[in-house]
Amino acid sequence: MLKLGIIGTNWITQQFVEAAAASKEYELTSVYSRHEESGKAFADKNGGQVYTDLDKFFNDGDFDVVYIASPNSLHFAQTLKAIDAGKQIIVEKPIVSNPDEFAQMKAALAEHPEIHVFEAARHIHEHNFRAIRKQLASMETISGATLTYMKYSSRYDEYLAGKDPNVFTTTFSGGALQDLGVYVVYDAVTWFGKPNRVHYYATPLRTGADGKGVAVLGYDGFDVTLNIGKNTNSYLPSEIYGVKDTIVMDNAAELTSVIYHAADGSTKRISEEPDDNPMIAEAKDFATVINDPKNPDNVRHYQTWLHLSEIVNSVLFDLRRKASIVFPADNK
Template sequence: MKKIGWGFIGAGSIANRFIKGLVQVPDAYLAAVASRTYDGAKSFADKYGAKVYTSVKEMILDENVDVVYIATPHTIHKENTLLALNMGKPVLCEKPMAPNADLVSEMVRTAREKNVYLMEAMWTRFFPVMEKVRTWLNEGIIGKVSFVTADFGYSTPEDPSSRLFDPNFAGGSLLDVGIYPIAFAFMVFGKKPNRITGLADMTSTGVDASMGCTLGFEGGGIASLYSATNAETPQVAYIMGDKGRIEIPSFWCPKEANLYIGNNLEESFRQEHEGEGYQFEVMAVQDDIRAGRLENELMPLDESIAIAEVMDALRKQWGMSYPFE
């Protein structure tokens, strides 16, 4: 079987983490990297025997690039994605797919018009632990789910020069990490919410330092979610039903989930993995591409649009828009 060659756009922080998962997948390899700075990317690419381009377009054109991984800041995802899709190359785009739902919709529309694969890199979905959680949910072991809580907060000094705090780069905790608890609630309830309410505390640069939101789902079910760049939180998710609950420590990259019936621990599922766990997402994308699928069943494109719509609705409630909107 021919190995699948990946072309990265951007050689920053996530590119350096994601590659460690990619190299664990036997039929995947880094073919090329496109970077604004040749020297910076060269040492990265050399480690993996990949070519370096300073032109994104030339990198995508490289005959060894079978799939493009977009690892640039949120605000550049659309431009990169449209270029690759229009050139007929499948795309794995980092989360959030784009800063708002209009932009995400345009990306999805292009993928569908061109019949080219696109997925948002919501890597949480592909961990074996999440598969086990979905199995427990599908088997109805905890009964009807009424409540989900999930938090993703970390504390980092407010640095106006960082993309994280810069409104021009769609900064803020919501798009950086709040998307994880929101996507988690979507996965558990299997639909988009019909009620959305939230609050945020802002940084001095005008993006959300922290946010809390409540989502309500048709037929019953509430999610209480939190994200922050100014608080160290436990980063745990709970799913509560009328027969029991599931607890997932480090829910966004889990190695463990605990099933309780009533208040008794019934089963503890543990699955160690090498490194951070990006390999599961890489394998999912490769399986899709080899099977000729145009989107991923666990992270479908309509869901990426719906998640972006929730984040838009929250920002509207806070009166927070980005300068380019």
């Protein structure tokens, strides 16, 4: 049983802790929060010793694996601290703010080869994601794709009220692209590879972050369009086009229902009913690698995931540059 420490006590941390418990691979032992009250409330519900000092958390906390779910701009420094502390690391997406931070993180990992850093891109670990990839391999031609993930954030109400929630500020490396956009960029990179060219048409907020936007990823012979947003809802399905055949997803990130429409007009459901908690699959996959790190399959899986993280990070950065979205983290 892996001992788990967490940084952050928001809703996504609660979901991961529940997934970790459901996987039967982790036990929550340590909780870090900047605020004693919120940390105690989380620990009272889920267990664990509470820390409000990050150094004490890493030095005194009894845990093997840390799950980092702090504001985006803090991921990099906290990941480096975790590497130095000898902890296995799961970081909520986006893993870091830019390619320079990613390169520094890789350099730190090279000095600690026993440590793994996993980006919590949960959907790529689910059966339905892999089912799409398998179906793509059988399609003779790929002619393009339209992938949509637009979901109204409750934090946007705060923004409209004149506040600046972390997720909607450049200060904390926020915005629609860095949040929901990560899912569809992961889709495109995993299914089609790194694009040759990118464009991002962002709708800016007063903070300089993007509330929504349309990205176009260019490949040899086709384009992939990404529709993303945190200040509105979309109920459009997502599609991958062959010539006469098409894969239709109810949602490019949730992947609850996936239908293959064949060239002859027939249809086939290629999805399974997902877990109630969508983070269970990733929790199991990460535990498998951590528990048996020298297994050749586990080594290969980890290297694949880290490489995907690096490409996604690069594509997100290139998209931001196209829209002139700059984070303070870019200028360090």
